[in-house]
Amino acid sequence: QVQLVESGGALVQPGGSLTLSCTTSRGSLDTFAIGWFRQAPGREREGVLYISSRGSRTVCADSVRGRSTISRDDAKNTAYLQMSNLQPEDTGVYYCATYWWAPAGSGCKRDVYENWGQGTQVTVSS
Numbered sequence: 001q002v003q004l005v006e007s008g009g010a011l012v013q014p015g016g017s018l019t020l021s022c023t024t025s026r027g028s029l030d031t032f033a034i035g036w037f038r039q040a041p042g043r044e045r046e047g048v049l050y051i052s053s054r055g056s057r058t059v060c061a062d063s064v065r066g067r068s069t070i071s072r073d074d075a076k077n078t079a080y081l082q083m084s085n086l087q088p089e090d091t092g093v094y095y096c097a098t099y100w101w102a103p104a105g106s107g108c109k110r111d112v113y114e115n116w117g118q119g120t121q122v123t124v125s126s
Helices: none
Strands: 003-007 018-026 033-039 046-051 057-059 068-073 078-083 092-099 120-124
Touching (some): 018 033, 018 092, 018 120, 033 068, 033 078, 057 068, 078 092
Antiparallel strands (some): 018 078, 046 057, 092 120
């Protein structure tokens, strides 16, 4: 079982950019799909993007389309979420998560994920 650690959360101004990282303190990521989720205050945790073990990317949240991308570097056991043109509605705790197998097309659903990190806070405010 992998143990995930997110980092890179910060306070940024609207229009700014941020890159979040997700790495393992134990285990290897290379056989897992990796997803990024976020949870705003008072709202449910929602999928942002995910990437398969083979590198296929899927956008889960339409609001981030064209502004965010997910990538992975299995040699470093690290995945990234790059976000640009951040807006106040992007504020929340961002989590990375992994699953080993799930039905095709289900990577945006929280329930398929087996391992979760503790989250990193992103605040977009002027």
